Amino acid sequence: MVSRVIPVDPFDLVIFGGTGDLARRKILPGLYRRYCSGQMEDNSRIIGAARSEHETAEFRQMIADAIAEFDPKSGSPEQLEGFLERLEYVQVDALGEAGWKELAALMGENRVRAFYFSVAPSLFGALAERLHAHGIADSETRIVVEKPFGKDLASAKALNAALAEHFDESQIYRIDHYLGKETVQNLMAVRFGNMLFEPLWNSQYIDHIQITVAETVGVDGRGEYYDRSGAMRDMVQNHLMQLLCLTAMEPPAKFDPDAVRDEKLKVIRALNAVPLEDVVRGQYLADGKKPGYLEHAGDPDSKTESFIALRVEVSNWRWAGTPFYMRTGKRLRARSSEIAVVFKETPHSIFGEEAGRHRNVLTIRLQPNEGMDLFVTIKEPGPGGMRLVDVPLDMTFAEALGPEAEDVPDAYERLIMDVIRGNQTLFMRGDEVEAAWAWADPLIASWENRGDKPVPYETGSTGxxxxxxxxxxxxxxWRDIRA
Structure with missing residues (x-):
């Protein structure tokens, strides 16, 4: 199978926070891979912008070092040199006037202009204002904003309002890298491209759905920041919510950005309020080698969760009575993200009790080994009667698609190219963000008002x-957490 690479139109991409960790680890190495694949036109340019003082030559060397560190296998020395020639750097003060004239002078004509706000949300409004004040942005300009999209409904509304003063909703790309994963998009293909699944995708046939995002790392080095958010704000309200929406949504009329996002919004608005007895919050303990959450947070009385599990219900005809279980946590047994669709048992087993209980399970693996498994029940080979066993029909992308699977763009690569194309399908709309916070806020307030403290759990456990x-x-x- 040969993947097609379709070049995008020439563009100028300005990365505010261009010397930051996200730019070095993900954004610029991802753009380099797109350059090596032939997807970028030769006259496209990438401009780093930040407060620190650098010459363009220094910035290019910084990015060369980042590519060597985070993506050493991509490209040739000639390709790296060609990519670095497309990089520029300008020192810009987001809250002042320094550097904006110089940035304006770098902008090319008759090309897409995109601006990646890889900075703190408190700077979004100031950047948006200055882009217009200096004539750098126009009606075709696109801006990319990273999470967090607020810390509650009020701050999300304020952030949306600040951006809306200067940009239309069609110009704003709220990026969630989970939506750029190949398997997440394949979830829609499996559901809506195959007659096999969609007729069964409802409460009549599905017993429950589990969504798990497990991490082995703790909050080392960012404990003070994390302690102001916790797993609910950091993961559930955005990443897991988006996975739930794609799993539960109705078929859109067409694969169109607003049609898809309209159906996702309906799911969020159909979510029931979650009672506290359907929520478990936890904090990881020290393991003798590494400190625990309280040490990382720097607060022995912290009530912020590093783990959360919830039972959620979607109140509509398709899903009435089918629970969705979501969990995410730090310092768990393995790094694993998956969606498991657990079907009901057969209404009557002709094989007797000795055959045991068996269920079909469709597992969508997001990481580390992207792919899908469909567990089906078969007879165990050999004599001795009708013994049943569940075996997977495995579609691991690296095996099913061969070497081409290794060249599939990662989430940031795909999403940035979608920005250049002007395709918002995999980006969150402002009303989606606000609806998610409107659902999450009362739940957060309920445990804060009660003063609940998370329960401790062992490092390396399942929570x-x-x-x-x-x-x-x-x-x-729960399904086992395994790599």
Whole structure:
């Protein structure tokens, strides 16, 4: 299978925060891979902008070092040299006037202009204002903003309002890298491109759905920041919410940005309020080698969660009575992100009790090994009667698609190219963000008002025992967390 690379129109991409960690680790190495694939026209340019003082030559060397560190296998020395020639740098003060005339002078004519706000959200409004004040932005300009999109509904509305003063909603690209993952998009292809699944995609046939995002790392080095957000604000309200929406949404009329996002919005608005008995919050303990969450947060009385598990219901005809279980946490057993669609048992087993209980499970793996498994029940080979066993029909991309799978763009590559194309399908709309906060805020307020403190859990475990009990009381169990 040969993947097609379709070049994008010539562009100027300005990365505010161009010397920051995200730019060095993800954005610029990703753009380099797109350059090596032939997707960027030769006259496209990437301009780093930040407060620090650098010459363009220094900036190019900084990015060369970053590519060597984070993506050493891509490209040739000639390709690297060609990519670096397309880089420029300008020192800009987001809150002042310094550097804006110089930035304006670098802008080319008759090409797409995109601006990546890889900075703190508090600077979004100031950047948007100055882009217009200095005549750098026009009606075709696109801006990319990173999460967090606020810390509650009020701040999300204020952030949306600040951007809306200077840019139309069609120009704003709120990036969530989970939506750029190949498997997440394949979820839509599997659902809406195959007759096999969509007729079964409802409460009549599905027992429950599990969404897991597990991490082995702690909050080392950013404990003070993380302690102001926690797993609910940092992961559930955005990443896991988006995965839930794509799993639960109705088929859109067409694969169109607003049609897809309209259906996602309907899911968020259909979510029931979550009672506290359907929530488990935890904090990881020290393991003898590494400090625990409280040490990383620098607050022995912290009530912020590093783990959360929730039971969520979508109140509509398709999903009535089918629970969605979501969990995410730090310092868990393995790094693993997956969506598991657990189908109901057959209404009657002709094989007797000795055959055991069996269910079909469709597993969509987001990381580390992107792909899908469909577990089906078959007879165990050999004599001795009708013994049943569940086996996976495995579609690991690297195996099913061969060497081409290794060249599939990562999330940031794909999403940035979508910005240049003007395709907002995989980006969040302002009303989506606000609806998600409107659902999350009352739940956060309920445990804060009650003064609940998260329960401790062991580093390297699957999370608190209370999360297991939440499933067991309904006769279900979490899937194992494994790499």
């Amino acid at each position: 608190p025992e209370e999360a297991l009990a939440m499933m067991h009381r309904e006769g279900r169990r």
